[in-house]
Amino acid sequence: MSPGGWLAAAPAAEVVLAPTGASVVSAVVVGVLFATGVFLLLQRALTRVLIGLTLLTHGANLLLLLAGGRAGAPPFVKDDGSVPAGVADPLPQAMALTAIVISFAVSALLLALAYRSYALTGDDVVQDDVEDARISQVTLGGGEPAGAVADEQAGAPERAETGVGRSDPADPGQDDEPGGRT
Amino acid sequence: MSAMADVARALPPGLLLSLPIVLPLLGAAASMLLRRRTAQRVIGIGVLVVLLVDGLLLLARVDADGPLAVQAGDWAAPWGITLVADRFSALLLPVSVVVLLVVLVYALGQGTAESGGSTADQRLVRVVFHPAYLVLACGVCFAFLTGDLFNLFVAFEVMLTASYVLITLGTGPRGVRSAMTYVVVSLLASALFVATVGLVYAATGTVNLADLRGALGELPDGVRLSLSLLLLVVFGIKAALFPLYFWLPDSYPVAPAPVTAVFAGLLTKVGVYAVIRTQTLLFPEDTAVMGPVLIVVAGLTLVFGILGAIAQNEIKRVLSFTIVSHIGFMVMGLGFFTLAGVAGAVLYVVHHIVIQTTLFCVEGLVERLAGTGEMDRISGLAHRSPLIAALFALPALSLAGIPPFSGFVAKLALLQAGSSVGSWVIVGVAVATSLLTLYAMATVWGSAFWGRPTTPVEDPDPGDTLDVGVRVVPATMTAATAAVVVVGLAIPLAAGPLYALCARAAADLLSAEPYVTAVLGG
Numbered sequence: 152m153s154p155g156g157w158l159a160a161a162p163a164a165e166v167v168l169a170p171t172g173a174s175v176v177s178a179v180v181v182g183v184l185f186a187t188g189v190f191l192l193l194q195r196a197l198t199r200v201l202i203g204l205t206l207l208t209h210g211a212n213l214l215l216l217l218a219g220g221r222a223g224a225p226p227f228v229k230d231d232g233s234v235p236a237g238v239a240d241p242l243p244q245a246m247a248l249t250a251i252v253i254s255f256a257v258s259a260l261l262l263a264l265a266y267r268s269y270a271l272t273g274d275d276v277v278q279d280d281v282e283d284a285r286i287s288q289v290t291l292g293g294g295e296p297a298g299a300v301a302d303e304q305a306g307a308p309e310r311a312e313t314g315v316g317r318s319d320p321a322d323p324g325q326d327d328e329p330g331g332r333t
Numbered sequence: 334m335s336a337m338a339d340v341a342r343a344l345p346p347g348l349l350l351s352l353p354i355v356l357p358l359l360g361a362a363a364s365m366l367l368r369r370r371t372a373q374r375v376i377g378i379g380v381l382v383v384l385l386v387d388g389l390l391l392l393a394r395v396d397a398d399g400p401l402a403v404q405a406g407d408w409a410a411p412w413g414i415t416l417v418a419d420r421f422s423a424l425l426l427p428v429s430v431v432v433l434l435v436v437l438v439y440a441l442g443q444g445t446a447e448s449g450g451s452t453a454d455q456r457l458v459r460v461v462f463h464p465a466y467l468v469l470a471c472g473v474c475f476a477f478l479t480g481d482l483f484n485l486f487v488a489f490e491v492m493l494t495a496s497y498v499l500i501t502l503g504t505g506p507r508g509v510r511s512a513m514t515y516v517v518v519s520l521l522a523s524a525l526f527v528a529t530v531g532l533v534y535a536a537t538g539t540v541n542l543a544d545l546r547g548a549l550g551e552l553p554d555g556v557r558l559s560l561s562l563l564l565l566v567v568f569g570i571k572a573a574l575f576p577l578y579f580w581l582p583d584s585y586p587v588a589p590a591p592v593t594a595v596f597a598g599l600l601t602k603v604g605v606y607a608v609i610r611t612q613t614l615l616f617p618e619d620t621a622v623m624g625p626v627l628i629v630v631a632g633l634t635l636v637f638g639i640l641g642a643i644a645q646n647e648i649k650r651v652l653s654f655t656i657v658s659h660i661g662f663m664v665m666g667l668g669f670f671t672l673a674g675v676a677g678a679v680l681y682v683v684h685h686i687v688i689q690t691t692l693f694c695v696e697g698l699v700e701r702l703a704g705t706g707e708m709d710r711i712s713g714l715a716h717r718s719p720l721i722a723a724l725f726a727l728p729a730l731s732l733a734g735i736p737p738f739s740g741f742v743a744k745l746a747l748l749q750a751g752s753s754v755g756s757w758v759i760v761g762v763a764v765a766t767s768l769l770t771l772y773a774m775a776t777v778w779g780s781a782f783w784g785r786p787t788t789p790v791e792d793p794d795p796g797d798t799l800d801v802g803v804r805v806v807p808a809t810m811t812a813a814t815a816a817v818v819v820v821g822l823a824i825p826l827a828a829g830p831l832y833a834l835c836a837r838a839a840a841d842l843l844s845a846e847p848y849v850t851a852v853l854g855g
Contacts, residue, residue, distance in 0.1 A: 185528075192521065197513065204520050211527035218535035242412065243534055246483050250527050253490045257523075260497055261516055268513060271506040 177217050184210030197265040197275040201258065208254040212247045219243030341394035347403045349394070350416040352387045353426060353474035356380055361467035365460070373463040374441060380467060381434040384474070388427030395423040396834060400841065400851035402480060410853050411544040415480030419848050420838035421679060422477040425606060428683050429477070432598045432690045433470050435817045439694055440466075440591035442809025443701070458502050465502075469495035469595070476603045480852055482533060482540040485607060486526050489571065493519045496600060500588045508587045515584035522570035529563040536560065543852035545615050546845060554618075561616045561623060565608065572604030574664060575634035578657040582641060585656075586649035586706075590697025593649065597656050598690030602682055605663045609678060612667060613842040620670040627668030628759050635661035635766040642773045648696050648706040648781065651773055652689070655732060658766060659685055665763060666747045669754050675839035677746035680832055684731075684743040687821045691728040694814040695721065699781060701806050704789040708777060713786030721806070722782045724814050728821055729778065733771035739824035740767075746832060 184206050191203025223239035269275045341349060360380035364373045395401050395418050402417040404410060418426070440462070472492025479485050497519075501512045534540055536556055537548035549557050566577070573581040581601070585593050612623060638658025645651045663685070666678025696706060698721050703711040715722035731738030744767060751760040824831065841847050 188524075192517070200517055204517065204524065207521070207524040208527065211524045211531065214528050215531035215534070218531040240538075242540075243531070246530065246534075246540075249483075249487060253487070253494075253523075257490070257494060257497070257516075257520060260494070261520070264497075264501060264509060264513060264516060267501075268506075268509045271509055 174221075177213065181210050181214050181217065184213065195276050197268055201261050201265055204261065205254070205258055208250070208258075212250050212254070215243050215247040215250060335393075335397065337390055337393035338397035341390040342398075344390065346401050349387060349391045350401065350403050350418060350478055351405075353384050353430075353478060354416075354471055356383060356387075357467040357471035357474070361464040361471070364467060365464040368460050370459070377437055377463045377467060378434070381430055381437060381470065384470065385427055385430045385434060388423070388430050391418055392420075392423040392427055395420055396837070399847045402851040411539050411541045414484055415541060415543070415852055416478050417480035417543075417848065417852055418478055419841050419851075420834065421609070421842055422606070424679065424834060424838055425602070425682065425686075426474060426477050428686050429473050429599055429602075430470070431820060432686055432817070433466075433473070433595060435813050435820070436591050436595045436598075436690060436694070437466060438816075439594070439697070439810050439813035440589075442807040442811075442813060443589070443591055443697060461498060462502060465495045465498040466595075469499065469599075471495075473599050473603055477606065480542055482542060482545065482611075483530050485542075486523070486530055489526065489603070489607075490523060492600065492603065493523070496596060499592045500584065500596070502589070502592070504587065511584040511587045514580050518570060518580040522567055525563070525570075526567045529560065529567055532563070533560055541852065542610070542614055543849040546617070546849055549615055550618055557616065558619055558622060561612070561619050562626075564611050564615075565623075565626075568604050568607040568611065569630070570604075572601050572608055572660055572664075573634075573657045574608075574630055574660060575637050575657075578634065578638065578660075581657055582645075582650055582653040585653045586647060590693060590700060593653075594690045594693035594697065597652070597693050598686045601656055601660055602686050605660060605682055608664065609667050609675070609682075609842065613670075613675065614845050614848065617845065624668050624670050627664050628756065631661040631665035631668055632759050632762045633661075634658065634664065635762055639766045639769040639773065643769060643776070646708055648699060648708060648777055649693070651708075651777060652692050652696060655692075655770060655773065656689055658770065659689070659732070661766070662744065662747055662763060665759055666750060668759075669750050669756065670843070671750060671754055672836065672839050672843060673746065673750035673753060675842055676832065676836040677743065677750045679835040679838050679842075680746050681743040683831070683835070684739040684821075684824055687817065687824065688728045688731050688739060691814065691817045691821055692725070692732065694810075694817060695725045695728065698724070698806050698810060698814060701810070702789065703781070703787070708780040711781050711787060712784035713782070715782040716786045718806070720811065720815075724811075724818050725782065726778065727818055729774040730771075731821055733774050734767040735771070737825050739821055739828075742825050742828045742832070746835075 188203045188205075188207030188210060191199045191206065194200060194203070219240040219242065221239075223237045224235065226234075226238040226241045228234055265275050357380055360376050364376045367373065367376070391401070400417060400419040401423075402410075402415055405414040405416060408414070469492055472488055472490075472495060475488035475491060476485060479488050497512070497516050500515055501508065504512065530540060533545065533549075536552055537545060539545055539548055549560070552560075570577045570580075585596055588596065612620075612627070616623065635658055638654050638656075638661065642651045642654035642658060645654060659681075663678045663681045666674045666676075666681060668674070698718075699711070699714060700706045702714060702718060702721060705711060727738070731740040734740040734744040744763070748760055748763060751757075751763065
């Protein structure tokens with residue numbers, strides 16, 4: 152798979168595009184961005200997840216840009232309507248711009264959410280899912296019916312055991328969700 | 334129908350196709366600026382009613398004349414932005430708008446949309462809900478109508494960004510936690526989607542779906558198959574296919590009932606729509622490979638989803654797992670790649686949008702009445718409100734596929750399709766899943782509706798924007814739920830014409846000629 156082989160855009164019928172071919176450096180950068188993005192995404196702290204996602208979207212945007220091939224002349228149409236040879240392909244650039252705007256907006260939202268999580272729980276580490284933890288406890292504990300009311304009382308300590316994201320052991324009730332088991 | 338088609342022919346196609354995208358966005362902007370309660374209500378309901386009329390006219394015209402396409406800004410097809418409606422998308426459009434409309438009324442009744450409180454948080458919820466809801470409507474309609482892969486990405490983003498706002502509106506720590514899962518997983522899928530669009534463009538030099546059909550066919554088998562699988566993964570995350578469904582039962586149950594209801598009805602189904610659209614339109618050469626893959630994925634989705642549902646204690650979580658499970662039915666129908674199979678899948682999408690939304694609406698009523706959705710803490714609701722019990726029983730039986738409800742019609746179509754191609758294993762799995770769905774629904778019924786009536790649990794969090802356990806269920810909520818139950822009951826009544834329409838839609842999907850001709854001309 153030579154660089155420029157699989158990434159070479161097949162020119163559309165009427166438009167003569169620049170001789171395409173991706174530079175190896177850009178391809179490697181995309182790879183590194185994806186790899187670091189995935190690594191950070193697998194972390195438990197929300198800020199790291201956020202940075203990971205940002206890197207990942209950067210990688211994807213760069214890939215989109217690479218898909219258009221090398222830079223060429225500005226894609227202007229001549230007076231007679233013909234398209235000069237060697238122009239850049241403007242479409243992936245437009246798409247990359249759109250994708251950048253979208254990822255910018257969503258990153259802002261994610262930051263706000265991470266801050267909200269920090270404000271509510273005092274930590275930005277992702278908590279275990281309460282219900283999942285409870286059900287896995289029930290099945291592993293053996294024989295306890297899923298619907299037993301006795302679980303209610305056992306709920307809080309179980310959660311304390313399984314809640315990886317506890318930051319404040321002095322206040323186990325803090326990460327209690329408001330919507331339910333009181 | 335023909336009279337409606339005549340009316341639709343009199344309107345410019347550009348208006349019919351762009352209205353579902355432009356109008357909700359304008360409505361959202363107006364709603365955001367006006368901020369007054371009455372104005373927001375009128376705008377929200379008005380926009381959706383206009384959209385419903387537009388969707389029905391579009392369906393009538395497309396069904397009579399075949400796919401309808403417009404090029405935005407008059408840029409020729411492979412370069413410009415194409416809006417296109419074929420029978421499949423034109424059928425899903427009005428169904429989705431009906432669901433959006435009913436759930437909006439329900440949300441008004443519940444107070445999610447506009448809590449009466451005066452704290453800053455509650456005012457914010459009131460101001461933000463309507464615009465976000467309309468943007469969600471725009472995203473859903475855009476996803477159905479767009480004719481190129483990149484705009485499908487934009488449509489998904491519009492829809493998802495609105496859903497991020499809705500799912501986090503006025504939530505506590507638990508809500509933020511599960512919303513985080515939802516947002517991160519969706520963003521990951523989006524990043525993957527952008528990367529896939531880039532790879533598709535690199536390989537073919539186009540992102541127009543109709544143009545891609547020819548261009549992808551010229552690629553080497555391996556490249557085309559990898560692109561096909563990448564798209565399946567991207568849409569599989571959105572549609573909650575096995576093994577990519579894990580985020581759904583975590584994040585849906587914590588949102589307020591109307592938000593969950595509309596998510597359950599629409600968001601995963603838009604993912605299924607994208608799977609069906611791309612697999613049939615873009616990769617006709619790969620059906621021999623993708624068919625078995627889809628069937629296996631469908632089978633695993635069916636089994637894992639329903640087993641998850643049985644293990645749950647909270648009604649919302651039971652229902653969330655049944656969403657996952659029943660996505661398997663639609664993908665199974667697609668996996669046959671026969672006319673009957675795809676027609677069954679289309680019918681199942683329609684049925685599932687309506688029924689799943691209904692069940693979540695009823696769950697909201699239950700939570701309102703009993704103060705909680707946990708089955709071990711409520712019982713005897715049938716004594717306290719026979720109406721709500723009936724409203725639950727009808728869609729629950731329909732979901733399980735009991736005749737004569739819509740689930741039976743849709744499942745029958747799929748099972749017939751499966752048996753006609755001799756895929757007995759998946760047919761067996763589907764039947765077993767239906768039985769287990771019945772079991773899950775019966776468990777909910779037995780513990781929540783039968784037995785000795787219990788006193789309602791008090792509102793666990795009086796400070797948030799929702800009042801639960803107030804004993805009184807607003808008539809608006811009940812009426813909205815009853816309306817969507819009636820829509821669900823109308824599906825089997827109109828099963829003959831509806832299935833015929835689905836079969837025509839499936840024929841369009843499988844041949845793709847009318848679609849490509851409408852977009853690219855000649």
